[in-house]
Amino acid sequence: MSCSRRYLVLFNVWTMGVLLIALLITTPILLICASVFVNTGELWQHLAKTVLSEYITNASILMIGVGLGVFLTGVGTAWLVTRCQFYGSNFLEWALLLPLATPAYILAYTYTHLLDFFGPIQTTLRSLFGWTNINDYWFPDIRNIWGAIIMLTLALYPYVYLLVRVAFMEQAGRLVEASRSLGYDPWSSFFKVALPLARPAIASGVILVLMETLGDFGTVEYFGVTTFTTGIYRTWFGMGDRLAATQLSVVLLLFIAVLIVLERLSRRQAQYYELVSSSEPPPRYQLSGIRAIVAFLICILPLILGFIIPVSYLSYLTGTNAEYTLTESFWEIAQNSLILGGISAILACAIALFLGYGQRQSKSLLLNIGVRVASMGYAIPGTVIAVGILIPLTQLDQHIDHWMRSTFGIPIGLVMSGTITALIFAYLVRFLAVSFNSIESSLIKIKPSLDEAARSLGNNLFSTLLRVHLPLIWGGSLTGIMLVFVDVIKELPATLIIRPFNFDTLAIKTYEYASDERFIQATTPALTIILVGIIPVIFLSWRIKVSRDY
Incomplete structure (x- = not known):
C-alpha cells in the first residue's frame, strides 16, 4: 500500500473516530430533547x-x-x-x-x-x-x-x-x-x-x-x-x-x-x-x-x-477546629476527588487532542461539525447532563439485569448508572470543551509547513503528532489538564446526581455538611476546593503580569 493510500485510510478512520466521539458526547443532550415527544x-x-x-x-x-x-x-x-x-x-x-x-x-x-x-x-x-x-x-x-x-x-x-x-x-x-x-x-x-x-x-x-x-x-x-x-x-x-x-x-x-x-x-x-x-x-x-x-x-x-x-x-x-475537620474521612474524600479529577482531566485532554488534530488535518465540513458538536457541552448545566446520562444508562442496566436473570438466574443490579464510569462520562461531556479550547489554541500557532515536512519524511498522522506536534503543544495540553481537573473538583450537581452510593467528593461533603448546618465540618473541604482552584488563577495572573510588563 502506497504512503498516500495509507494516509487516506488512516484519515478516514480518524474522521469516523471524531464523529463517534461527537455522537457519544451529544447523546445525553439529544435524549433530553427527544423527551418533548413523550407523554409524561x-x-x-x-x-x-x-x-x-x-x-x-x-x-x-x-x-x-x-x-x-x-x-x-x-x-x-x-x-x-x-x-x-x-x-x-x-x-x-x-x-x-x-x-x-x-x-x-x-x-x-x-x-x-x-x-x-x-x-x-x-x-x-x-x-x-x-x-x-x-x-x-x-x-x-x-x-x-x-x-x-x-x-x-x-x-x-x-x-x-x-x-x-x-x-x-x-x-x-x-x-x-x-x-x-x-x-x-x-x-x-x-x-x-x-x-x-x-x-x-x-x-x-x-x-x-x-x-x-x-x-x-x-x-x-x-x-x-x-x-x-x-x-x-x-x-x-x-x-x-x-x-x-x-x-x-x-x-x-x-x-x-x-x-x-x-x-x-x-x-x-x-x-x-x-x-x-x-x-x-x-x-x-x-x-x-x-x-x-x-x-x-x-x-x-x-x-x-x-x-x-x-x-x-x-x-x-x-x-x-482541626480535630473535627482534618479527619480520616476528609483524606478519603480528598482522594476520591483527586482520582476523579485526574482521570477525567487526562481523558479529556486525550480526546481533545484527537479532535483538535483531526480538525487541523482536514477542512472537511462533516469533521468540523463533529468537532464543534463534541465541544459544546460546557454550555449545558451539570444537572441537565446528569439527567441525560442516567436515563439511557438506567434502561441499559435494566435490560442487562433482566437478561442475566432470565439466562443465568443471576441478578447483577447496576452496572453502568450510578458508577464512577458514568460520573467520568458526565465530566467529559461537561468539560471536554475546556481542554479542547486550550489544545486548539496551541495547535493554531504551529505552522502548516511542519506537517508537510514531517509527511515528506515518511511520517503518518500518528507519528507526526507524537514527534512534532505534541512537544510543541505541551504547554497548552498541561493547561487543559489543569483546568479540567479544577472544574471536576468544583462540580456539584452532576456529581450529586450520578455519584455511586457512599462515594463522596469534596464538593459533595461541603454541600452535605452545609445543608445539615454543620459548617465547621464543611470548612476543610470548602477551603481545599478554593486552594485547588487557585492553581489556574495563579497561572492566569502570571500571564497578566507578563503581558503588562511586556
Whole structure:
C-alpha cells in the first residue's frame, strides 16, 4: 500500500473516530430533547400550572441581577486597572481574578454562617450594644434571591473582567489620544470610545456568566430559590418522575440555546471593531488624592468580598477546629476527588487532542461539525447532563439485569448508572470543551509547513503528532489538564446526581455538611476546593503580569 493510500485510510478512520466521539458526547443532550415527544401524564401538566412560571421568573430575575452585577463590576474594575494609574493598580490587575477560585455555593455557605444570628458578626453586635434578641435590631437576611445574586456576582465577575481587560488593552493608544484631543475627559472617553469598542467582549463575558447562573445548583438550593436546576433535582428524586425532569431540562436548554446564539452573534460583531495594531500602548490616567482612593476602594471591594474574607474565615475555622475537620474521612474524600479529577482531566485532554488534530488535518465540513458538536457541552448545566446520562444508562442496566436473570438466574443490579464510569462520562461531556479550547489554541500557532515536512519524511498522522506536534503543544495540553481537573473538583450537581452510593467528593461533603448546618465540618473541604482552584488563577495572573510588563 502506497504512503498516500495509507494516509487516506488512516484519515478516514480518524474522521469516523471524531464523529463517534461527537455522537457519544451529544447523546445525553439529544435524549433530553427527544423527551418533548413523550407523554409524561398529569405530573408535567401539574408542574406547568404550578411551578413552571416561578422557575422562569426566578431564572429571569437571577439573569438580570447577576448580568447587571458582573457588568458593573467587571467592566468598571477592568477600566480602572488598565487605563488608570493609582496606588495598588498593578497588584489589583491580577489579584481581581482570585475570586474565580471560590465557587458561588461556597461563598453562600460562608456568608450565611458569618451573618447568621449565631454568627460572629451578629454575636459581636449584640454584645456591644446589649441587644438580646432579633426584635431589638434589624439585620439583613441573605438567604433569598437577592443574596444569591450577590454571591453569583462575586464569584463570576472575573469572567467579564478577564475578557474586557484584554479588549481595553488591545485598543490602539492613538484612538484614546484622539478623543482627548477632541476635549474628552476620562469619563467621556470611556463611554464614547472605549466602551463601544469593547462591546463584543462585554457581551461574550456576560453571556458566559448567564450560562453559569442558569446552571448553578448549590447556591440557589441553599438559599431556597426555586429555579430549573432545583426543580429538575426535586422532580427526579422527590417525585420520582424522570420524564418530567427531562422536560424541565428541555425548557432550561431553550434558555441556554438563546444565550449561545447571542454569544455567537457577539463574536461575529467583533470583526467590525478590529483596529489596526499599534505598538503604542493606551495611555494611563494618573489618579491622585480622593480619585485614587475611590478607584482603589472600587477595585479592592470585590476582591475582599469574593476572596479574602471567605478564605480567611475558612482558614481560621479549619485551623481552630482541626480535630473535627482534618479527619480520616476528609483524606478519603480528598482522594476520591483527586482520582476523579485526574482521570477525567487526562481523558479529556486525550480526546481533545484527537479532535483538535483531526480538525487541523482536514477542512472537511462533516469533521468540523463533529468537532464543534463534541465541544459544546460546557454550555449545558451539570444537572441537565446528569439527567441525560442516567436515563439511557438506567434502561441499559435494566435490560442487562433482566437478561442475566432470565439466562443465568443471576441478578447483577447496576452496572453502568450510578458508577464512577458514568460520573467520568458526565465530566467529559461537561468539560471536554475546556481542554479542547486550550489544545486548539496551541495547535493554531504551529505552522502548516511542519506537517508537510514531517509527511515528506515518511511520517503518518500518528507519528507526526507524537514527534512534532505534541512537544510543541505541551504547554497548552498541561493547561487543559489543569483546568479540567479544577472544574471536576468544583462540580456539584452532576456529581450529586450520578455519584455511586457512599462515594463522596469534596464538593459533595461541603454541600452535605452545609445543608445539615454543620459548617465547621464543611470548612476543610470548602477551603481545599478554593486552594485547588487557585492553581489556574495563579497561572492566569502570571500571564497578566507578563503581558503588562511586556
